[in-house]
Amino acid sequence: MIILSYLAVGAIVLALITLSKSHKTMNAFFILHTLTFLAIGIYALFTTTVPFETGSEYFYVDHLSLYEVLIAALLFFLASVYANGYVESLMQAQELHRNNLKIFYMDFSLLLTIVTLAFFSDNLALFWIFAELTTIFSAALVAILSARENIDAAIKYIFIASGAMLFSFIGLIFLYTLSGEVLGSGTLNWTLLLENAALLSPKMLTASFVFLFIGFAAKSGIFPFHTWLPDAHSKAPSAVSAILSGVLLNIGMYGILRMYAIVRQTQAEDMISQFLLGFGLLTVAIAVLNMLLQKNLKMLIAFSSVEHMGILLLGIGIGTPLALFWALFYILAHSLTKASLFFSAGILHRQYESNMIQDIRDVFSLQPIAGWGFVIGSFAIIGMPPFPIFSAKFFILLEAFGFSKSLVFAVLLLLVIASAAFARFLIEAFTRSSKETGTESLETPLLPYTVRSGMKFPILSILLMILALGVFFPEPLENLLNVIVYELGYL
């Protein structure tokens, strides 16, 4: 029922967007789409007994999938509100061609539907296909500005992510054969695999996991498959960047999480756990080194996404129930915070028509909301208290202590570098005023860019949400995360 209603709403909205003529109506339908998806998710969470069978062996709804779908719908909602003013500005600046407007909204709305279906897939092959489709449709959104560098970034994104996903498919074939040996006939249903996980041969499962990891890691920007990410995330329109970082990276992580839940039941756990910790640490290291002397604002945020995916991987790799609990919370905290950073960066980009550090000046007098949004967002993203990423990082690292002290020290050191990178950028770019540098007389003074309707709301509401999440930990959320930990077989 739920899957059908999602599909129906998705199809109807897609048709409505296709038929509508003006930007306002397209945007309104898209906002409606995101709100309906949010509503269905919340309705399902509170009125039905989750997890439940959907009547089809291909789909399955449990708390983890609902949690991810709700995060995705929330971010799409914020992005859709933001897009209203942002896309209008893009068209005015002639960066987005008017002919592409309808494609943009159709693609965006289709992406939301596919992401939702991906999270609800029980059959791993089906999940693989939906994940593949999200790559293609999001790459189209990166390329929509049809500038050379955008097409470049989109092509790179497609070939690295999709190419790596083909290796994942080999992993699925392994898994299918493996389950066939144990269950008589092969299956790729996650629920069945989890039930029978203890019977699976650890050696083959390890091989299967490693192949699957290649694709999922590429989708979530884990080293050494992260090279597409900074380009795609920084070149995409900011409304899209927020979705790329806040939602699409979660898809790869979701795949790794589900697979790890199966591996955890077998003797392969030790090896896989170290494997994940190793890649997590490397990813964080590569990301922070790229952040340190970064001159491009959106590149900085994009590399910070790579860093956070690394930490999430560590959280999954530690493998204790508590670490998983905080990793799940981390997903929510990171998605929200990262979206606010990209939304602020979008306004700053409209103002200066550049992302480069040397072009940014007089931030607080020209764009107070975006400026403060970025400053507070930076504090939140580097994990300062009282923001939610602080507690998530803190408890993950606390759990990591039981695993290895040197790992914790290494991560802490890298996190300091990440904070330094943000601090350096903020101090250099955000304190520059045109009076001091004396450029005022040489150039025409910058006129403030009028922030259009709807662009401030997402930033402000996210800042409120993360502050609230950091200070109070709502009980329903705690219960939800506990149930997920239980359902994944950790308790």
Added chain:
Amino acid sequence: MIFSFLADPEFLEGIIRILFVFVLITAAFTLSTRNIASLLTVYAVQSLLLVLIASFLYMIEGNQTLLAIAALTLVSKVLLIPLFINLIGEKIKISRDLKFNYLEPTASLLVSIGLILLAYVFLSGFFSEYILGKLFFIGAVIGLSLTLMGMLVIFSRKKVITKVIGYLTMENGVLLFGIFVADLPFIIEILIVIDLMILVLLTTILAIGLDSTREEYHQRLQTLKIWSGRED
């Protein structure tokens, strides 16, 4: 009966082995050919070889899914996709992809020999505990090698169109691997082909802007740096 030898499994297995060799030859061509039109022909031939392998395997095993896979591959990969890429290729007026990144053809061929050996060693390590028939084991090795060689094409060629063919080669490798290791439900195969078609559609459309040698695109043409995390 004149076709009675087609009912002899040993003969069919022999044929399939020969086809494996042909598949590897097509992969070697993909790595070294500069002419886009011949690259497309090579891809179509390679897909046709897969159709034949699946059909012969069907004659040995009698598994209906294999026949369906053969039909699907014939329509999508032998006919539709090459036709479509050809259409785009004519539109953007490039006939040759001359430049190579990192690896020249000779080096690529040497690397791919290494990759085939690697696939063999890797798979024999994992499938030793399973009784996979000899033919099926070789099929899996060839499939994995083809995937790796396709990756090499994406890695070493410059034009987007050539990279698309590299991706398609990878996908053919996965298909071959799948045929010999597991019988996946047919619905999954259909969905994969749909996914492949959308991907080819999008990348080739994007390629128009990047690959074209026509004057209006010329200024936007620079080398496509796919594997470096460059800043600008």
